[in-house]
Amino acid sequence: MGKSRFQWLCFHFLRLTSSFRRCPLSKRSLIIASVCVVYLFFVVSQVGYSQQHRDRRTDKEKYRHARGLYNLDTSDALPDSADLQSFVVPTRSNVVYITLKSKRLKPANIRGTIKPKLRRKVRRNKFTNSAFTQNKLGTLERDAGQIKDNFTRRTSWAKTKDVDYKTLDIVHNSITDAQTDSRIRIYSQRAPPWFSPHDVRVMRFLADAKVLRIKDVSHGNSPSLLIFEGETSVSLTNQKQTKRNNACEGRCGVINSPVDTTEVFAFHLDRVLGLNRTLPAVSRKFSFIHDGQPCPVVSWDASLYPEGLAAGLSAVQLTWGEYQSSLKQRCWHKNISPKSDSGCSTVHHYEWSKLALFDFLLQIHNRLDKSCCGFRPRQEDACVELGHHADCADQNHIQLTNIIHRGHDPRHLVFTGNKGFFDRNEDNLDFKLLEGIKELPERAVSVLKSRRLREKLLQSLFLDQTYWESQGGRQGIDKLIDVIERRVKVLLTYINAHGIKVITMNV
Structure with missing residues (x-):
């Protein structure tokens, strides 16, 4: 059926064209002109209708936005320019974009930190408690002054057969030392990975514990120790050590x-x-000593005094010559016991490598180079004032000092008395600290090579708020890290130049 209809249309179209061709020329021209006029009129009318329809649609959209989205009635007054600035022309008909400046409700996200809990403010009656508060403040100030006077005069003595020490009890609720917020800033769900849970607990104790009493302990010829006690509970592992000293x-x-x-x-x-x-170790302020200046507080470890304070620290007695000989013999390497006549100490061979790397970065010379033989000392340095620098003529007989280990663990060293120097230039570093060292710990060297030492130190030091502020904040800490980074470059160059091996030291 469709095919017959197509043939029928073609037949009529051919008849029309043949009749049009037989018409005179004037008549054909008139027909073509009429068709063109009709077509032109049709086109113009369609364009006008579409333009009018578009205008009406735009008006409807404007009215719908004004009534529906922004809730502005045509009878209400238009908002002023300040209010209009908060609206942005939407890119889609169903979306409204409003620019508002929101307040920051939490601190910047610093890695290795936890957001502190919000504390509710306690509402107090200003009028009923004002007299009590004034009396309490006056009492606390008098107590603090009495504490300072008693401590300065050192009139309260207590003695034992091992050690002489002076005891001073501190007022528990002293207003000058009570702290509402922790000085150890951890704003994330866990501390940086290089801190153990024990480290975090001890740091919080040293920074925030209430001081119960102060003891000025003197033992033998060693300098006296100023010890503060913050808690009375003792763990079972430390009870024997506590009773002994x-x-x-x-x-x-x-x-x-x-x-x-x-x-x-x-x-x-x-x-x-x-x-x-x-x-x-943390930094802390005490109102009753050092004029309230920040001072370092180090954790007390009774295992460093296995025989009591009178016997002193568990120190290794070695001369420089014996120390160099033990490095060559690689004492206790692979858990092989040295011969009795080898001259080896109880310290494992790898411990000296860790000590040398640590002391070089901080330029601590009071352990391996107490006579300052490896650099140019100043006149005010202790090795010059005490005359030790003259002993450098016979270095092999110079005694090593401050080589400490725990009583129950003689294979591993404990780095105490870490008095470093940041004011020593790269052309005056103590390379004697690295003499005889043939291996260095791979874990530490990998951190030095990773170029992330600054990032990690900033992240770590930020936890100690008192130390951070006492060093001048970020700018002061950056200056200290600058010194360490320059020494790292020197150390890495030294490692390459002397062929020092970097190995794993899991001992």
Whole structure:
């Protein structure tokens, strides 16, 4: 059927064209002109209709946006220019974009930190408690003044057969030392990975614990120790040590001089490098000593005094010559016991490599080079004032000092008394600290080569708020890290130049 219809249309179209061809020329021209006029009229009418329809649609859209989305009635007054600035022309008909400046409700996300809990403010009656508050403040100020006077005069003495020490009880609720917020800033769900849970607990204790009593402990010819006690509970593992030396009945910390701030930096550097040989240390202010200046507080470890304070620290007695001989023999390497006449100490061979790397970065010379034989000392340095620098003529007989280990663990060293120097230039570094060292720990060297040492140290030191602020904030900490990074470059060059092996030291 469709085919017949097509043939029918073709037949009529051919008849029409043949009749049109037989018409005169004038008549054909008139027909063509008429068709063109009709077509032109049709086109113009269609364009006008479409334009009118578009205008009506635009008006409807405007009205719908005004009534539906923005809720502006045509009878209401238009908002002023300030209100109009908060609206942005939507890119889609069903979306409204409003630009508002929101307040920051939480601090910047610093890696290795946890957001502190919000504390509710306690509402107090200003009028009923004002008299009590004034009386309480006056009492606390008088108590604090009395504490300071008693401590200065050192009139309260207590003695034992092992050690002489002076005891001073501190007012528990002293307003000058009470802290509502922790000085250890951890704003994420966990501390940086180089800190163990024990490290975090000890740091919080040293920074925030209430001081119950202060003891000025003197033992033998060694400098006295200023110990504060913060808790009375003692763990079962430390009860024997506590009864033996009787210096600390609970958890304690050793208060150092404000000039020994490198103890805190050394602790963080030790943990970042993965050595784990220093005692936890933080910076803290005490109102009753050192005029309230920030001073380093190091964790008290009774295992360093296995025979009591009178016997002193568990120290290794070695001369420089014996130390160099033990490095050549690789004492206790692969857990092989040395011969009795070898002259080896109880310290494992790898411990000296860790000590040398650590001391070189901080330029601590009071262990391996107490006579300052490896660099040019200043006149005010202790080795010059005490005359030790003259002993460099016979270096093999110079005694090593401050080589400490725990009583129950003679194979591993404990880095104490970490007095480093940041003001020593690269042309005056003590390379004697690296003499005889043929291997270095792979874990520590990998951190030095990774170019992430600055990032990790900033992340680590930020936790100690008192130390961070006492060093001038980020700018002051950056200057200290600049010194360490320059020494790292020198050390890496030294490793390549002398062919030092970098090996795993899991001992």
